[in-house]
Amino acid sequence: MSTENVRVGIVGCGNIADNHYQAYQQIHGVDIVAVCDVDLDRARAFAAERCIPHAVASVAELVELDLNAISVCTPHPTHEAVVTAAARAKVNVLCEKPIAADVAAAERMVAAAREAGITLGVVFQRRYWPSMQRLRRAIDDGRFGLPMLAHCQVLLHRGSEYYGAAPWRGTWVADGGGVLMTQAIHNIDLLQWFLGDPVEVSAKAGTFVHRGIIEVEDTAAALVTFASGAIATVTATVAARPNLGTRLTVTSDRGATVVLTEYPEGADALEEVWTVRGEQALTPSLAGALQPDMPVSEVNARLLRLHRRHVADFIDALRTGREPFVTGEEALKSLRIVQAVYQSTRTGLPVAIGECSVNPAFRHLDAAAQETLA
Structure with a gap:
């Protein structure tokens, strides 16, 4: 070839x-x-x-x-x-x-x-953002230290016009989930890329703003633990207005902290905080006026x-x-976290990563929906 x-x-x-x-x-x-x-x-x-x-x-x-x-x-x-x-x-x-x-x-x-x-x-x-790759290099070459604490924040806006434009959106059978599956999975992928193999999740999720518009969650929060001993929190919603983008914060055992912010959504991630020893920098991301919500087509164009x-x-x-x-194997890692969140949300208990191989939401679909998936 x-x-x-x-x-x-x-x-x-x-x-x-x-x-x-x-x-x-x-x-x-x-x-x-x-x-x-x-x-x-x-x-x-x-x-x-x-x-x-x-x-x-x-x-x-x-x-x-x-x-x-x-x-x-x-x-x-x-x-x-x-x-x-x-x-x-x-x-x-x-x-x-x-x-x-x-x-x-x-x-x-x-x-x-x-x-x-x-x-x-x-x-x-989003792994291709220069700031994300810079952090990955700093972890790999030891300058950053061992990531031990992280927070993934996703504060996006998706309104009724977004879901109405494609009726399959916001349904379990055709979307497979809500903010976690469709939007925040990008940030969850970055989280596990930096912190390594996840082992357990505890979570809560619900539909607080888009009731009657979507079946799936519009808001979720989770605690994720990793094989290294690192811990991270994830908060995500598509009910923020205006859209405030996303933020990923990672702190190492050396005390170094990096905050990477995507604002407005689709723009290059900004190194808002970078305190790797000898490389300190602070660039506030929300110092100017708030940006208006933009259609998803414009977000895609930015990406x-x-x-x-x-x-x-x-x-x-x-x-x-x-x-x-x-690779496909690498992409499985973020999906396992998302599916464990859904399982924890339904049981109210911590869920070991890999414990649940079937999306628990699909168990509640009617026969016709199950046939569609098959």
Whole structure:
């Protein structure tokens, strides 16, 4: 593949699909051959606007087009079916986060990719922020010390117009969860990337503001413990107004503290506090006027350059035979935390990571919903 063009397809023609299209467009030697959507008219319109040769309505049709790779941009619970179909056809996959809405499904996806010998990458583009990578390097080279305490804060706004624009949003069967599964999982991924393997979660969650609009949680709080002995808290909501972005605070056993803030949402994460010895800096993130809420399409546009880096890494991994930056196995880690939060919320008890392999919310779905997931 290193000497030939890479032929790719995109599954799902919703909002984030254009980020994948634009990212592939920037890479020399990549041909975007086809798009796929269960709504064939939408697939055809997406393809026509971008001069993509083929538009189809099923993954089975898509993988027959001699593709090397596909991007999966469909609702979370559909990821397993798409990835396993691609694996059977020996087509590599770059999947949007979360890898799935259910740990058991994600584990099957990883196993299918491994058995087929294909590459499975997952998009967690916020890892590409320079400030996040700077902290990762400081941990790796010992300058920061051992992370022992952290806080992940997600104060976002998603209103009725966001959920109304796509009726599947905010449902257990099609979204797989609320703020934790769809928004905060980015920040939970960063949390575990810095602190290591999580071992236990205690949590509470509820729907406080969007009752009657969504089925899933709009607000959650959790305590996460890690194998290293580190502890972290997570607070997340999509009911903040205005949207105040996200903040990740990490403190080490040397007393160094770093605060990384994404404000406004989609903007580059700012090193608000950096107290690694000899590198002290303080840059308040909310010193100016509050930013108005922006549509999700604008947030996605702000994240495009990170998608470009993620997609470029995936293509380079295919060409060189190495693993992508975020593998399926790596993407499982944040999903395990989220699923443990849901289990703890329902039982009121601490939950060991890995103790619950099936999203407990799915157990409450009616027969028709279960059939849809199958």
